[in-house]
Amino acid sequence: ATAVTLVALGAVVPAAPAPAANPIVTHVYTADPAPLVVGNTMYVYAGRDEAPTGTNNFVMREWRVLCSTDAATWTDHGARANVGTFPWAGADAWASEVEPRNGRYYWYTSVNGRGPGWMDIGVAVGDSPLGPFTDAKGGPLVSDSTPNSSGLNIDPTVFTDDDGQAYLYWGGYWGVRAAKLKSNMVELDGPVVTPQGLTNFWEAPWMFKRNGLYYLMYAANDTGGCVTDSAYACQRYATATSPLGPWTHRGVVLDRVSSTTNHAGVVQFNGQWYIVYHNADAPGGGNFRRSVAVDLLHFNADGTMRKVVQTAT
Ligand code: FUB
Numbered sequence: 653a654t655a656v657t658l659v660a661l662g663a664v665v666p667a668a669p670a671p672a673a674n675p676i677v678t679h680v681y682t683a684d685p686a687p688l689v690v691g692n693t694m695y696v697y698a699g700r701d702e703a704p705t706g707t708n709n710f711v712m713r714e715w716r717v718l719c720s721t722d723a724a725t726w727t728d729h730g731a732r733a734n735v736g737t738f739p740w741a742g743a744d745a746w747a748s749e750v751e752p753r754n755g756r757y758y759w760y761t762s763v764n765g766r767g768p769g770w771m772d773i774g775v776a777v778g779d780s781p782l783g784p785f786t787d788a789k790g791g792p793l794v795s796d797s798t799p800n801s802s803g804l805n806i807d808p809t810v811f812t813d814d815d816g817q818a819y820l821y822w823g824g825y826w827g828v829r830a831a832k833l834k835s836n837m838v839e840l841d842g843p844v845v846t847p848q849g850l851t852n853f854w855e856a857p858w859m860f861k862r863n864g865l866y867y868l869m870y871a872a873n874d875t876g877g878c879v880t881d882s883a884y885a886c887q888r889y890a891t892a893t894s895p896l897g898p899w900t901h902r903g904v905v906l907d908r909v910s911s912t913t914n915h916a917g918v919v920q921f922n923g924q925w926y927i928v929y930h931n932a933d934a935p936g937g938g939n940f941r942r943s944v945a946v947d948l949l950h951f952n953a954d955g956t957m958r959k960v961v962q963t964a965t
Contacts, residue, residue: 672720672724672726672945672946674933674943674946674947674963675931675933675934675937675944675945676718676720676726676945677718678943680728681700681701681702681934681941682699682700682716682943683698683699683700683701683712683747683913683915684699684747684748684807684930685915685917685928685929685930685944686698686749686809686858687917687919687921687926687928688750688751690752690781693719693781694719694720694721694723694919694926695718695781696717696718696720696944697716697717697732697748697749697750697759698716698717698718698930698944699712699745700712700716701941703940703941705941707940709940710744712744712745712746713734713745714731714733714734715731715734715745716728716729716730716731716732717729717730717781717782718944722922729782732778732782732784733745733748733761733783733785735763735764737776737787738763738774738776739790740774740791742764742765743764744762744771745762746771746806746807747761747762747807748761748762748808749809749858750781751812751837752781753812753835756777756778756837757778757783757785758788758810759775759776760773760775760808760809761774761775762805765795766796770795771804772793772796772805773793773794773795773805773806773808773822774787774792774793775787775788775838788838793839794808794820794822794844798840800843800846801829802822802824802826802827802828802829803827804824804826805822805824806822806824806855807822807856807915808820809821809822809859809917810833810837810859811860811861811895818832818837819859819895819896820832820833820840821847821859821868822857823853823855823857824854824856825855828846828847828853828857828870829844829845830844830846830847830896831843831845847897847898847899848897848898848899849890849892849897849898849899849900849901850868850897850899851874851888851890851901852877854870854871854873854885855871855885855913856870856885856913856914856916857869858870858916858917858918860918860919862920863955865891865892865955867889867918867957868889868890868891869889869905869916870887870890871885871887871913871915871916872886872888872904873886878904879908883912884912885908885912885913886907886908886914887904887905887914887916887929888901888902888904889901889902889957890902891955902957903956903957904959905949905958905960907960907962909929909930909932909945910932910937911930911937911939913930913939913942914929914930915930916930925949925951926949927946927947927949927960929944929945930942930943930944930945931943931962945962947962947963
């Protein structure tokens with residue numbers, strides 16, 4: 653969740669582009685989008701949903717990269733990592749995020765390392781946003797044997813602060829966890845902690861910073877609060893004045909979508925803030941055949957986020 657700025661001093665910043673027609677690609681099903689801006693391009697890293705119609709389980713083996721220079725027209729650059737990128741893993745290319753550091757790109761992934769139910773966090777590295785990417789560690793960065801891990805180690809989000817300190821947040825179902833990362837980006841630095849104040853956290857954390865304030869957006873499935881059916885989820889968010897919290901819950905930024913899962917990332921691109929999320933709106937889509945969508949995100953003067961208006965094609 654850290655942009656790489658390559659804009660020369662004095663360069664003309666283009667006018668805010670229009671949002672995409674949603675879903676942004678429909679030739680494959682894509683999920684768990686993680687946006688990253690490098691220079692004049694928005695990269696969206698997303699898992700591919702391969703579940704046949706009628707299958708009520710995730711079938712996910714690869715992560716693809718979608719690119720745009722205007723947030724409206726998108727190119728699929730294909731699978732740039734897959735479960736085979738991690739020789740110690742075997743299945744389940746779940747949510748991921750790419751974080752740049754020192755000209756390299758670290759791709760943090762949720763992947764199944766030890767059979768059903770065991771999700772670990774792996775990290776691959778490449779020298780460009782499109783890779784090629786290779787396993788950066790030779791084993792999981794976080795696994796169930798990591799002290800104080802959240803059990804189901806999924807949905808990593810990495811944020812690098814202005815002082816160069818990187819933070820990893822992750823977690824699903826049983827709680828959210830966080831730790832500092834060493835400057836090599838492939839080792840935890842210090843204890844795994846349980847951040848406080850993330851009301852009804854379920855999964856899919858996404859961290860970023862705006863005007864000196866830290867934001868953590870996440871999926872919540874609080875029945876009667878943001879959804880009436882606990883199979884679905886909304887995106888809540890919290891803010892903090894320090895990267896490990898404590899967090900103050902601020903409300904719902906994205907209502908439920910047409911898929912049961914709700915997973916989103918936020919990015920600033922060409923002077924405009926965007927939310928990138930998934931739904932089930934592509935032809936033939938469903939809860940395990942999801943598609944990435946992009947919409948504008950607006951902030952109020954006090955730093956709170958306005959509820960996203962979900963647009964369709
Ligand atoms: O795509 C598999 C899982 O579904 C992700 O890891 C969760 O965030 C949810 O979107």
